[in-house]
Amino acid sequence: MHPPHLSRRRALAGGAGALAAAGALGSLTGCAAPATAAGPGQTLLRFWHLFGGGDGVNMQGMLEEFRAAHPSIALEATTLQWGAPYYTKLGMAGAGGRAPELAVLHLARLAGFAPGRLLDPFDLGLLAEHGVQEEHFPPDIWRRGQAGGRQYAVPLDTHPFVLYYQTEICEKAGLMSGGSLRPVNGAGEFADALRAVKKATGRPGLVTETFGADCITPWRLFSTFYSQTGGAVLSPDGRRLALDDTKALRVLEYLTSLVEEGLMVRRADYPACVSIFNEGKTAFHLNGEWEITTYRNAKIPFSMTRVPALFGSASAQADCHTFVLPHQAGRGGAPDEAAHAFVAWMLRNSVAWAEGGHVPAYLPVLGTPEYLALKPQSEYRDVIDDVALDEPAWFAGSASRMWIELGAVLSGALTGSRTPRGALDEVKARLRTLLDTRNPLPGAAS
Template sequence: MNPPLPSRRRALAGGLGALAAAGTLGPFAAGCSAPAASASGAARLRFWHLFSGGDGVNLAKMLDAFGADHPDIDLEAVTLQWGAPYYTKLGMAGVGGRAPELAALHLARLPGFGPGTLLDPFDLDLLAEHGVTEKDFPPDIWRRGRVGGKQYAIPLDTHPMVLYFQTEICEKAGLLKDGKLAPIRGAEEFTEVLRRVKQATGRPALVTETLGAESVGGWRLFSTFYSQTGGKVLSADGKRLVIDDAKALRVLEWMASMTAEGLWVRRVDALGAVGVFNLGKTGFLLGGEWEVTTFKTNKVPFSMTRIPDLFGRPTAQADCHSFVLPHQDDRGGAPNEAAHTLVAWMLKHSVDWAAGGHVPAYLPVLDDPAYLKLDPQSEYRSVLEDVELDAPAWFNGSASRMWIELGDVFSGVLTGSRTPRSALAEARERIRGFLDTPNPLPGAAS
């Protein structure tokens, strides 16, 4: 769902968004021959993003506040269709060198966007003038935005898989301690917790996305638990398949056993999983943290926590929203300074962004009393140091073909249509296919 945007941006966002959804927006339509300054003399700043729903509402409010604080900047925010349509248009805009001044990008997709060709580097001295420096970010996440010694992405947040739980159900099952979920250590203990919830309710204890068109839930679950074993799917440079069969099978067999025993809902898509939890029909939900606004709006008695360490490490699959500078042949001057100004302002005001569930990447915000008061959003903030991003490869990252294809493969393990061994063999085959395929974006490295 795309909520209405504030009036000063509605025409632009709605018109271009509709064309993007229909596939008729030319690759350079929003950026062609745009002047550096508006008729009023303010610096022109065009910002493309893919945020809708709760994200879009939060962002619209923040951009309105930024506009009020910066009357010298004429901000034009364009909401484009989430997923492949967005990334295709963003890449093509960079090819032409007539792109917007600023855009949003999932950090794990950076390698596929030809830093230095489709993207321009940030001016770190200019960011530092606004009080934003490298030390303000987790080192691993910051490094993922750096290529060839230049910074091409500035992280805004991380959005990991988390564990939602119904407080009333868990209290009935004796799983709460001081109102919080008691610590869970290991897969066997977590399985026993699920059995206790099922015994208390008479229904499956946990729901998660297990099927659906372009479903990615199976991949995100596998990636989370496989990363906890210390296993890697690709080499550090993203060029070789290095999956550990023993570790992968250990995870897949456990996932299969959960639905086989009736502890997880077997067949449900992403929206259905949210609905099941929303109605209090299960004790737990494994999913993305952005659903927090849904459950708070519906006054569900719930809380959230990090996914427990089941296989040896407390990691969780994640990606990060980040800011990038799409390539412009004549980047510089007031519009480029305005882009850096907006990035720094968004980071310093990311308490407002965190209300939607995302964990701020800007470390000073994590100690902000306003953020610490966000309940339950601040409960899982420590996961920032343990997120597992995809290896750097053009076919990885949010909305990528790898997520969708491997999501389909591993969903079969949850529904019972594939055995763990057959799913692993199929996953290997599909990953090899990606490795053998050049990056289809013009101008981008493979």
């Protein structure tokens, strides 16, 4: 999903929600590829994305395979800086007529990109010609890509919050069965599992990111468990506050109780929480699934599973990488056809993408022997039916102002500088301010 965590965090901290002036558009490029010249009989296809680190390596391999299989398409792929800089440039490109044929967008950010103004809709007939149709995707994720009855985003994957676990430590604590973590049902059972780890190791059983200048994991943690209660943060249209105080406090008080009892590490920034788990100093780690590459490279005895259902449903906070068509005046012809062909090919070949931990959104891939052979990736694939995306608001989604601002507030509850009630009150105040703020992207509606 992201470049290495340090550069990703700096990208978020450096510009969340802030928009560069139009004159700075060209300076936002991260690792721009040299311009590709289309040869005789070739169609130029320009593609922007934000994948670095392990994801960048996987993407580069897929792009090379596409080029080899499609000699008539001159693919120019450009990697831009992850986070606010990427979305600033993408929005300006759609508004200013300098857009590429195709780009990547996080699904939960679609509402802020003014479909019909900054983005063009897909031609579903063209996708169908390449074997891609609506029934090939989870219904809820497919529908989130729509606006005004047209399809503006085609999902490549979902990248959910997951539970990593150290198999040897869990075995020592009596939490394993048949080589896998025993099912955990309910908040009480999860706390008991952490107590068993602490009894066996003398250390807290759980680590996750709890603080830092640009800390977002506290928001993802809260969003995961709050969604399990059936609560919503915003109204379905993303225009009104809908937080349920009783449900929110139930989650916050539970999480802070884990810290107070010494079952969860109180203070760990992102690099520290990854290191603590990587060094076997705790049994469980809650994070996005993209750290699978880190732990596999370290050759530690670990596995992964869905976040347990602590408060009712088994939902988990997530976002999705999607393909979008940035607005072009007069879009159509061979370049547009090439963009649709590229999207279909990437979906059909997304087993390679799943190696980085992401769950393919193209359902036919999930049942293939090649995907099922990926362990532990395929073992949490059914989470795709239970993902909790942010409601559609311009300030929500990956690298958004909401994640940064609310992550900082909820960090205080986890580290002890705020009470659960105080944190909730501040979360609601921040959300009201965001709801009253106009979308700053050029060409976007309020």
